[in-house]
Amino acid sequence: MAEPALSIRGLTKAYGNGFRALKGIDLDVAQGDFFALLGPNGAGKSTTLGIVSSLVQKTAGKVSVFGIDIDEDFARAKYHLGVVPQEFNFNQFEKVDDIIHAQAGYYGMPMREAKPRAETLLKDLGLWDKRKGSARMLSGGMKRRLMIARALMHRPKLLILDEPTAGVDIELRRSMWDYMRRINREEGTTIILTTHYLEEAESLCRNIAIINNGEIVQNTSVRDLLAQLDTETFLLDLSRPTESVPVVQGFEVQQIEGSQLAVLVKRGQRLNDLFQQLSSQGLEVVSMRNRANRLEEMFVSMVEHSNGGKTGAPTQGIDAAQDASDDREGARR
Amino acid sequence: MSPTQIAIALWTVVLKEIKRFMRIWPQTLLPPSITMTMYFIIFGNLIGSRIGAMDGFSYMDYIVPGLIMMSVITNSYSNVASSFFSNKFQRSVEEMMVSPMPNWVILTGFVVGGMARGLGVGVIVTIVSLFFTQISVEHPILTVAVVVLTAALFSLGGFINALMADKFDDISIVPTFVLTPLTYLGGVFYSISMLPEFWQGASMLNPILYMVNVFRYGFLGVSDIPVGIALSAILAFIIGLFVMALWMLERGKGIRS
């Protein structure tokens, strides 16, 4: 088999304040994969991707990109990497065009190649009309797409996206998904993304790793993960409120509101049974949906489990202290 | 990266830096031109005529080289300090860090950008001075060499300042409390031979004195200090600061957590 696009072994990170953000993680992402890294806030996703893209210094462990150890030849590894970070990291005062062209230049791409490449990408990502304006005049969603275009300029074989669709509206999100699928399929670009939208991971990605408190708690294919789900909760809307919770043989039923029921369905059980019993009690179901995205339920239970039953995201750590300095350069211009 | 790719990357950084100070010219090119014009009018024209000759030259002719040098020093320094710090602050420095461009290329790019601004302002000030006096240059090659080296040296200083700075205040401390006093005391407006012996000795510890004097020597052919020593000292400082800046970059000081 070909080398993995990304291979991580025993990666640990202790930040300057002593906080251990990664506690020795192992991860492999195969070439051509579409891979999701999931985890609650503060789990260590950005730290992991930051180390891979040289923005964060690792404490220990090995990282290689297409078989190139970053300790041995980071420059060569970087050629293969395109990075879309979680936070906007372009100069707001520069023009879109300049940002994109400069990025190509940093990779040694001559202008005559950069220009047509930039045109294709900006058009694909719907930024062509904005190219002459300065980056601060873009909307939030456009800024994300600018970072994607920028990351793709040098045709990386591995694209790393840290929450690419945060703050992007539904329609646009779908078009970004289509775009990512396209480059994954047509150009064979390996894609790793982090996201908080489980639906995104489910519909885009083939493989998935779940990280919590700096440890990988699950690493498998999306299909296998979903197959592990043995229960699913459906919400049923009835045509009229019921007085009492109906008793349905074999199913666990809860009343959410007068006319809404939550039903726990185990694997192997048939919905027909459920409906027959409800009809025989004179109850009409008008509509039905999943309580949560299936993966979401899984995710919540897994994270809770690895937190030792405690719910809620861990609250350790510090916020990036950015507030102290006022953006004078911004104010002056 | 191949040499061609390195050249492209370096040129990209330089061009980006030049575009930056051109884009904000009312903050970068205009103020020094106005300040220096004021100096020429007040010290050169109005007061200078009462001061009389300095080392055998009219006071105006004596201060022109010093004022050009002063603008080169402050503009090179502050260009790199504020540009690199603002890249750090806006995180756009990450664009360069994720690329395969070696650190020395990033450093050289910023330094050349700072030199371009410093020397650009130097040229503007020189042009302004032509409205007040005629300048002749005794040793053109030496003059150009010393001003270019000085621009490089202070660009490097600005870079290190920006790497160490955590907030915008940190990049104005050195210019205000170190560079400005040293420049004023560096013989821009007077010959140190006018000072009592003790202060002459103390002035010899001021590196800016050497640059101003060698530069003035290039113009006028007179200097308070030996030219050869001054040039070697500037070169040694450039090498020292370059190595230090590069080492800090490699270590990720101030830019990598």
Ligand SMILES: Nc1ncnc2c1ncn2[C@@H]1O[C@H](COP(=O)(O)OP(=O)(O)OP(=O)(O)O)[C@@H](O)[C@H]1O
């Ligand atoms: N520069 C830093 N110094 C100290 N601690 C940090 C630093 N950056 C991150 N951390 C801490 O490391 C942990 C992991 O942070 P990281 O940004 O990797 O999380 P994440 O999984 O990306 O979270 P999110 O989903 O919120 O983006 C957090 O507890 C965070 O507070």
Ligand SMILES: [Mg+2]
């Ligand atoms: Mg993150």
